[in-house]
Amino acid sequence: NAGVTQTPKFQVLKTGQSMTLQCAQDMNHNSMYWYRQDPGMGLRLIYYSASEGTTDKGEVPNGYNVSRLNKREFSLRLESAAPSQTSVYFCASSEKSSGANVLTFGAGSRLTVL
Amino acid sequence: GEDVEQSLFLSVREGDSSVINCTYTDSSSTYLYWYKQEPGAGLQLLTYIFSNMDMKQDQRLTVLLNKKDKHLSLRIADTQTGDSAIYFCAESRATGGFKTIFGAGTRLFVKA
Numbered sequence: 001n002a003g004v005t006q007t008p009k010f011q012v013l014k015t016g017q018s019m020t021l022q023c024a025q026d027m028n029h030n031s032m033y034w035y036r037q038d039p040g041m042g043l044r045l046i047y048y049s050a051s052e053g054t055t056d057k058g059e060v061p062n063g064y065n066v067s068r069l070n071k072r073e074f075s076l077r078l079e080s081a082a083p084s085q086t087s088v089y090f091c092a093s094s095e096k097s098s099g100a101n102v103l104t105f106g107a108g109s110r111l112t113v114l
Numbered sequence: 115g116e117d118v119e120q121s122l123f124l125s126v127r128e129g130d131s132s133v134i135n136c137t138y139t140d141s142s143s144t145y146l147y148w149y150k151q152e153p154g155a156g157l158q159l160l161t162y163i164f165s166n167m168d169m170k171q172d173q174r175l176t177v178l179l180n181k182k183d184k185h186l187s188l189r190i191a192d193t194q195t196g197d198s199a200i201y202f203c204a205e206s207r208a209t210g211g212f213k214t215i216f217g218a219g220t221r222l223f224v225k226a
Contacts, residue, residue, distance in 0.1 A: 004156070031212060040122065042202060042218040043157070050212050058213065090156055094212075100145045100164070101206045101214055105156030 002026055006091050006106035013081045013113050021076040021109050023091030031094045032074035033058075033103065034066060036087040043090065049074055081113045118217035120203050125223040132190040134220045136203030139184060143205040146179060148188045151200040151219070160188070160201075190222075198224045 004025045013019055025032065030051045035043040035058075045058030049068040063085060065077045074093075078085055088110050092103040117139045126132045138146070144165045149157040163170045163177050163186075170177045176189040190197055200219040206212075 033212075035216075040218055042118075043216040045213060045215075048212055056212075092156075100147075100162050101212060102147075102159055102162065103149075103157070103214060105158070107154075107156050 004091055004093055004104055004106035006089075006109050008109060009107065010110050011112070013078075013111065015082060015113060017081050018077065018079050019081065019111075020078075021089055021091070021111075022073070023075065023106060024073045025091075025093040025104070026072065027093060027095070027104065028071070029093035029095045029104070030071070031096070031101075032068065033092040033094070034064070034074070034076045035090045035092065036060065037090060037108070038087050046076065046089075078111075081111075083113045085111065086113045087111060118203055118205055118215050120201075120217040120220045122218060123221050123223070125225065126193050127225050128193060128195055130193055132188075132193045132197070132222055132224075134188045134190075134201050134203075134222065136186040136188075136217055137184055138186065138203070138205050138215075140205060140207075140215070141184070142207050143184075145206050146177075146186050147202075147204040147206075147214070148175075148177065148186075149202040149204060149216075151202065153199075157202060193222075193224050195224045195226055198222055 033048040034046040047066040091106040147162040148160040203217040206214045
């Protein structure tokens with residue numbers, strides 16, 4: 001059971017380049033999320049998709065777009081990468097259980113923008 | 115606004131108890147979580163507590179919640195070197211609770 005799979009694990013971009021981070025989950029969860037992790041700042045929510053066909057902004061959406069391709073897949077796109085987007089990106093999914101929103105995370109994608 | 119705060123570092127000796135503290139500001143928070151992140155990996159849920167509880171125990175882990183002071187703690191008994199990791203406190207609401215807010219994480223060092 002793979003859980004949440006993210007690709008790529010590592011990527012180096014030049015300023016202005018574009019790229020898409022891919023995420024897929026095999027747990028039949030309704031909700032999916034993209035977070036970024038920066039030192040001393042914890043995880044910050046970029047975008048989320050509460051269910052297939054919907055997406056909403058999180059705390060730090062500027063410079064990103066998302067697509068909920070189907071129930072399994074949720075991609076994050078950087079149209080014109082900036083050094084401030086150097087970070088570790090985590091995809092997560094959840095199925096609310098009695099009100100608690102328990103997240104299952106992927107292993108992360110480390111992005112460096114030069 | 116919503117904010118979750120935790121100290122950044124904690125160092126303990128193997129076999130001692132570790133206590134990681136967290137404070138939160140959102141009085142509407144109904145679920146509080148502890149996640150663990152090992153090096154190079156994603157976060158994994160350790161445990162969570164509903165806000166009408168004040169304590170939850172699970173083997174070596176004890177969670178204490180003081181709702182009046184908005185203070186959450188995680189106690190790890192008999193800490194082992196394998197417990198070395200970053201521990202994140204997080205909160206969400208039961209209604210519309212798709213936004214889980216995380217603290218900055220506490221890095222636990224366990225000395226042999």
